[in-house]
Amino acid sequence: MKAFAALVHTLGTSTGTNEKLDALANYFVTADDRDKVWVIALFSGRRPKRIISSSWLSQWCIDITGLPAWLFEESYHTVGDLAETIALLLPPPVMENQEGHTLAGYLEQLILLEKQTDTIKRQFITSCWRQMQREEIFVFNKLLTGGFRIGVSQKTMVNALAKKINLSASVIAHRISGNWNPATTSFEQLLSEHNTQIDYSKPYPFYLAHQLDKTPEQLGAPEEWQAEWKWDGIRGQIIKRNNELFVWSRGEELMTEKFPEYQVLQALLPDGVVLDGEIIPAAQNMPLPFALLQTRIGRKNVTKKNLEETPIAFFAYDLLEYQYEDCREQPLETRRKHLEQLVQGINHPVLQLSAVIAFNSWPQLTAIREEARQRVAEGLMLKRKSSAYQVGRKVGDWWKWKIDPLTIDAVMIYAQKGHGRRSNLYTDYTFAVKDGDKLVSFTKAYSGLTDKEFAQVDAFVKNNSIEKFGPVRTVKPQLVFEIAFEGIAASNRHKSGVALRFPRISRWRTDKTPDDINTLEDLKKMLELYGK
Amino acid sequence: MLLSFTDKGLYCAAGDFYIDPWRPVNKAVITHAHSDHARWGHKYYLCHHYTKPLLQARLGDNYYESIGWNEPIYINGVKVSLHPAGHIIGSSQIRLEHGGEVWVVSGDYKTEDDGISGAFEVVPCHTFITESTFGLPIYNWKKQAGIYEDIRQWVTHNAEQFNTSVIIGYSLGKAQRILTAVAPLEKPVYVHGAVWNMHQAILSAGIALPQVHRVTPETTKAELKGSIVIAPSSAEGSPWIRRFSPYNVAVCSGWMQVRGNVRRHNADAGFVLSDHADWNGLLGTIQATGAERVYVTHGFQSALSRYLNEKGIWSAEVKTEYGGEEENAESGKAVNTAEE
Numbered sequence: 024m025k026a027f028a029a030l031v032h033t034l035g036t037s038t039g040t041n042e043k044l045d046a047l048a049n050y051f052v053t054a055d056d057r058d059k060v061w062v063i064a065l066f067s068g069r070r071p072k073r074i075i076s077s078s079w080l081s082q083w084c085i086d087i088t089g090l091p092a093w094l095f096e097e098s099y100h101t102v103g104d105l106a107e108t109i110a111l112l113l114p115p116p117v118m119e120n121q122e123g124h125t126l127a128g129y130l131e132q133l134i135l136l137e138k139q140t141d142t143i144k145r146q147f148i149t150s151c152w153r154q155m156q157r158e159e160i161f162v163f164n165k166l167l168t169g170g171f172r173i174g175v176s177q178k179t180m181v182n183a184l185a186k187k188i189n190l191s192a193s194v195i196a197h198r199i200s201g202n203w204n205p206a207t208t209s210f211e212q213l214l215s216e217h218n219t220q221i222d223y224s225k226p227y228p229f230y231l232a233h234q235l236d237k238t239p240e241q242l243g244a245p246e247e248w249q250a251e252w253k254w255d256g257i258r259g260q261i262i263k264r265n266n267e268l269f270v271w272s273r274g275e276e277l278m279t280e281k282f283p284e285y286q287v288l289q290a291l292l293p294d295g296v297v298l299d300g301e302i303i304p305a306a307q308n309m310p311l312p313f314a315l316l317q318t319r320i321g322r323k324n325v326t327k328k329n330l331e332e333t334p335i336a337f338f339a340y341d342l343l344e345y346q347y348e349d350c351r352e353q354p355l356e357t358r359r360k361h362l363e364q365l366v367q368g369i370n371h372p373v374l375q376l377s378a379v380i381a382f383n384s385w386p387q388l389t390a391i392r393e394e395a396r397q398r399v400a401e402g403l404m405l406k407r408k409s410s411a412y413q414v415g416r417k418v419g420d421w422w423k424w425k426i427d428p429l430t431i432d433a434v435m436i437y438a439q440k441g442h443g444r445r446s447n448l449y450t451d452y453t454f455a456v457k458d459g460d461k462l463v464s465f466t467k468a469y470s471g472l473t474d475k476e477f478a479q480v481d482a483f484v485k486n487n488s489i490e491k492f493g494p495v496r497t498v499k500p501q502l503v504f505e506i507a508f509e510g511i512a513a514s515n516r517h518k519s520g521v522a523l524r525f526p527r528i529s530r531w532r533t534d535k536t537p538d539d540i541n542t543l544e545d546l547k548k549m550l551e552l553y554g555k
Numbered sequence: 556m557l558l559s560f561t562d563k564g565l566y567c568a569a570g571d572f573y574i575d576p577w578r579p580v581n582k583a584v585i586t587h588a589h590s591d592h593a594r595w596g597h598k599y600y601l602c603h604h605y606t607k608p609l610l611q612a613r614l615g616d617n618y619y620e621s622i623g624w625n626e627p628i629y630i631n632g633v634k635v636s637l638h639p640a641g642h643i644i645g646s647s648q649i650r651l652e653h654g655g656e657v658w659v660v661s662g663d664y665k666t667e668d669d670g671i672s673g674a675f676e677v678v679p680c681h682t683f684i685t686e687s688t689f690g691l692p693i694y695n696w697k698k699q700a701g702i703y704e705d706i707r708q709w710v711t712h713n714a715e716q717f718n719t720s721v722i723i724g725y726s727l728g729k730a731q732r733i734l735t736a737v738a739p740l741e742k743p744v745y746v747h748g749a750v751w752n753m754h755q756a757i758l759s760a761g762i763a764l765p766q767v768h769r770v771t772p773e774t775t776k777a778e779l780k781g782s783i784v785i786a787p788s789s790a791e792g793s794p795w796i797r798r799f800s801p802y803n804v805a806v807c808s809g810w811m812q813v814r815g816n817v818r819r820h821n822a823d824a825g826f827v828l829s830d831h832a833d834w835n836g837l838l839g840t841i842q843a844t845g846a847e848r849v850y851v852t853h854g855f856q857s858a859l860s861r862y863l864n865e866k867g868i869w870s871a872e873v874k875t876e877y878g879g880e881e882e883n884a885e886s887g888k889a890v891n892t893a894e895e
């Protein structure tokens with residue numbers, strides 16, 4: 024565990040990708056195989072099930088330290104991370120256990136605890152705390168609370184592995200994808216080709232596009248490119264193998280159960296097929312706003328009502344495997360031809376083709392792009408017709424060409440301290456528009472300012488707070504910001520009656536006063552135009 | 556009330572003087588030379604002997620008077636004495652006594668003896684005015700010796716790769732502690748102009764410090780290879796720092812206790828080296844003064860004040876203009892690393 028804590032520390036403070044890569048690569052050489060398997064699992068989003076709630080962990084820490092609960096809360100809001108807060112508050116170890124468990128040892132203990140009572144969980148966890156140094160407590164708490172985000176992408180982890188074992192990064196990425204259990208899989212099994220148990224569910228690593236950072240003319244001849252709408256849904260793969268159907272999201276989450284609509288495809292799709300596409304709500308072949316999908320994805324069980332109100336379709340745009348053959352190396356043009364034959368042959372409303380947009384010139388396509396919002400698309404996708412289906416985010420052959428966001432001017436009215444690298448800084452803001460003499464809050468936004476601007480706003484908040492409600496400060500309504508967002512939908516969860524998609528601060532309008540901001544009426548007009 | 560809280564600063568009506576005022580006044584008693592406490596424009600400054608040359612270096616010519624620790628003087632019948640605060644060189648708590656009432660203003664203080672700033676003295680009083688920069692229980696410091704060892708290991712590791720170690724700390728106080736920490740390595744130490752100026756001022760106060768070299772346009776790359784550079788936080792991410800390439804950056808500050816702060820600085824390392832009392836240091840001191848009333852200034856004043864009240868010590872928050880950001884103002888970087 025000490026070695027893993029040291030690794031997490033190095034990864035957390037390294038500023039360059041190379042440093043992180045080296046730290047991970049070294050870990051993969053020195054750590055034992057069981058630990059390696061768990062590190063691969065953790066850094067690819069395969070945490071063990073959470074066995075205890077944050078509020079219990081907080082309570083046990085309060086009991087041990089004897090601090091008042093409000094002071095624990097205050098500390099938490101300053102640190103911005105529960106695992107770290109507890110690590111900072113707990114006293115140093117009474118009797119440090121030099122040996123301790125290995126990383127795998129702790130994790131396997133935690134899995135065993137899953138079915139135990141809270142008393143037994145408490146006994147185990149607090150006794151671990153008593154034997155650990157601060158860095159270890161932090162990492163241990165992270166394992167307990169989940170959300171192991173420490174600045175390492177799965178790609179970096181895969182590249183580090185590739186440095187140390189004799190396999191290419193893309194092969195590793197594929198072998199560690201899919202459905203495997205770190206508790207029962209050995210390092211050997213995980214990475215060997217002759218995996219004894221064939222995992223039929225295994226998806227391919229997604230090929231991701233970069234935002235177009237030049238004019239389309241610079242891409243070359245228009246006839247070399249295929250254009251499609253860029254849909255606003257969940258990127259996913261549908262897999263049919265061994266007569267079973269699997270649905271994966273881009274976050275490598277198996278979502279088969281969440282979309283019962285797709286089950287009909289189990290009978291309709293031929294065996295040995297993998298489709299890449301977008302999971303989106305749709306009615307009569309037309310996509311619906313993403314906000315509708317959000318009402319479904321958070322749920323454990325999809326109700327009948329959900330199914331009726333938010334019918335889901337799959338807009339397919341690529342074919343990655345056909346007749347059990349990996350066809351990612353074939354040019355897009357060829358894959359597309361097979362995809363069209365396949366989808367048209369099935370002819371079922373749940374499986375749609377993501378249409379190819381016909382165009383002859385870049386100016387023509389630029390004009391078509393303006394229709395994106397009306398079509399509930401975020402813009403266009405440009406794909407080179409000769410391109411292979413690559414792994415990860417690669418520059419050159421696939422581009423997303425989004426339309427400009429919608430914007431609205433608003434005044435900041437609440438502020439709260441941020442998390443992670445914004446700990447102890449007021450960086451989470453709530454914004455309001457005018458409604459007559461009143462201000463109505465309509466969105467939060469966390470990003471878009473530079474560190475320097477955040478520091479200035481933080482200072483403003485500290486000097487201009489009116490009231491304090493727990494961690495939230497109400498602030499003198501004075502600072503005006505331009506909020507950019509991708510979409511707008513009706514919502515009964517917000518006072519304003521709207522919910523924005525991807526809101527962020529696009530500019531600090533130091534040239535404007537609260538008198539100049541937009542009104543609730545303006546928001547409602549936008550809802551009328553784009554939110555239906 | 557021996558002291559009242561005015562919009563110019565802490566005011567002693569009986570003696571007609573201010574302590575660390577933030578607007579120009581006739582008579583100011585100064586706890587220490589950091590710019591948020593020692594401001595420009597007063598007609599008269601009273602401070603410790605060691606503080607005087609620092610004020611001269613920072614504020615230029617003014618009417619300064621200095622006294623030693625535990626050498627009481629009377630100002631309009633109010634007995635005034637200075638006592639070591641352990642924060643930086645010359646930093647002092649100010650004890651006022653009048654009509655049987657004793658008040659102590661802590662200024663900024665640190666309870667661990669850093670070997671440079673003078674050992675903090677507990678001064679019994681009826682009313683204690685304490686800072687609260689690190690007034691949350693998440694702030695508890697390791698011993699200085701251990702932190703110094705960590706810094707030396709880091710520097711040694713960098714030097715093995717022929718990298719320069721750039722260590723960030725504010726120029727008055729922290730820079731000198733960093734210098735003391737790295738001196739046993741016997742490597743050349745280069746300093747930023749702001750650190751150099753403070754270094755000279757401290758030498759002129761008659762205090763010995765290890766030798767340093769000023770970074771100038773003439774300093775060659777060869778000289779800097781594997782060396783140590785001490786710079787204030789305004790240097791972070793500036794063009795000035797690029798000349799040391801290849802280098803590693805460390806920030807020394809109590810704020811480094813929280814990982815998010817280290818990440819915000821984009822530093823390669825953060826050393827939790829503070830010139831302020833930690834949570835236990837604050838509580839221990841407040842208890843030891845035997846004060847019946849505690850006013851809490853700059854920092855986590857509402858948390859500390861509420862905690863004291865719940866523990867049965869009468870306490871209230873006081874709004875001041877301390878805790879400024881001298882060395883970060885221009886870079887706008889981390890609000891929190893100023894002259895802590």
